[in-house]
Amino acid sequence: MPHARHRLNPGPSGRGARQYVQIDADGLYVAAGWYTPAPDQIERFRAAVDDDKAGVRLAEIVEGFRAIGLSIEGDRLKTRPRGVPDDHPRLDLLRHRTLHAGRRWHPQEWLHTRALTEITSVSRETRRPRLHFTEGEVRCSTTRGRRDLGPMGGADHVGSTIAEVHMAxxxxxxxxxxxxxxxxxxxxxxxxxxxxxxxxxxxxxxxxxxxxxxxxxxxxxxxxxxxxxxxxxxxxxxxxxxxxxxxxxxxxxxxxxxxxxxxxxxxxx
Incomplete structure (x- = not known):
């Protein structure tokens, strides 16, 4: 079995923001996003994606990530969610049960240099993933025993939306x-x-x-x-x-x- 090292890094206070780092024979993989949703969070996520304002904003963010070479991944339904029409403009996002953005670097000489540390250090800032969409739209789970698993850092209110995140x-x-x-x-x-x-x-x-x-x-x-x-x-x-x-x-x-x-x-x- 080839040597591999994995780390799933939780957000503050063990909340649901996650950064994933993997080093193995295939190279380096770094990702961040929404990994551990409860059923009520998935329900709110899909309601927000269905919304013409919030859903369009998330779609723009996802396309921005793809434009710079990040892959958008996650656990997805093979079919459409119940009640969602086949021609929904954001059907691909609605299929997601988890959502994260990542990038793989195949084995290269710089992976054995300090450049690896510099890249993973910068990438670590995504532990409150750049998909801030979920902070306001999904919120913490209300399921018993799951309230500390807020999907993107545990914001327990509806007030904050993507447009209200002002960090440079x-x-x-x-x-x-x-x-x-x-x-x-x-x-x-x-x-x-x-x-x-x-x-x-x-x-x-x-x-x-x-x-x-x-x-x-x-x-x-x-x-x-x-x-x-x-x-x-x-x-x-x-x-x-x-x-x-x-x-x-x-x-x-x-x-x-x-x-x-x-x-x-x-x-x-």
Whole structure:
């Protein structure tokens, strides 16, 4: 049996927010989301997804995640829930009984370096998963013995919704070393950066080009950090026409690949 290490990290006070980290022969997998719902939470989740306002907002967030390469997974019904029409616009989401976003990195040299620690440290900020949708719409379970299993951190009220989460949110893009650095930089500076700067809701955009430390080559050629007001603004930006065009442009210059990391901004000092 190949060696594997797993960790399912609970949210604060053992509530239902979960971050999952797995390292095995297939590489690294990091995910976060709603893993342990009670039946009454699933019922409220589906009612919210069915709502034309809240459901559309969740669909936008999910599409934003997909646009940056995250996979949307979870336990799903093979058929539609009882009473849901076949042509429901959010039928795929309504099938979910759990919902989480994740990404897998296949075995690469950097998995054996400090870069692994940096990526998992940033990803750990998703332990209150970026699907804040459930905080206000699903709430804690009222089932006996389950009240501490709030799906996204245990908010026990209806008042907070996605739009009311105002923590700044960042997208960090770590570009691998290209075969032709000059061509990469020319395209990034003249085409990609101006395109990304047009993302709706963008509040900050910085670029750094790491330099060697002694004889040690930097892990990445270029690091870009884009800041938005909150996760909802980020998701809307990535789902927009400009967001889709920016993502598609990666194929024109980032042939060596890039790693994306998303999460809220926490001021330390």
């Amino acid at each position: 949110f960042q997208l960090t893009v770590l570009y691998n070393h290209p075969e032709n650095p000059e061509a990469f930089d020319a395209h990034y500076d003249k085409v990609h950066a101006p395109l990304a700067a047009r993302l709706p809701g963008l509040r900050g955009y910085t670029v750094s080009r790491p330099v060697p430390r002694g004889d040690q080559k930097p892990a990445y050629h270029l690091v870009a950090i884009l800041t938005f007001d909150d996760e909802a603004a980020f998701a809307a930006a990535m789902a927009s026409d400009i967001g889709k065009e920016t993502t598609a442009d990666l194929a024109n210059f980032a042939m060596a690949g890039a790693t994306t990391v998303i999460g809220p901004v926490e001021t330390v000092a």
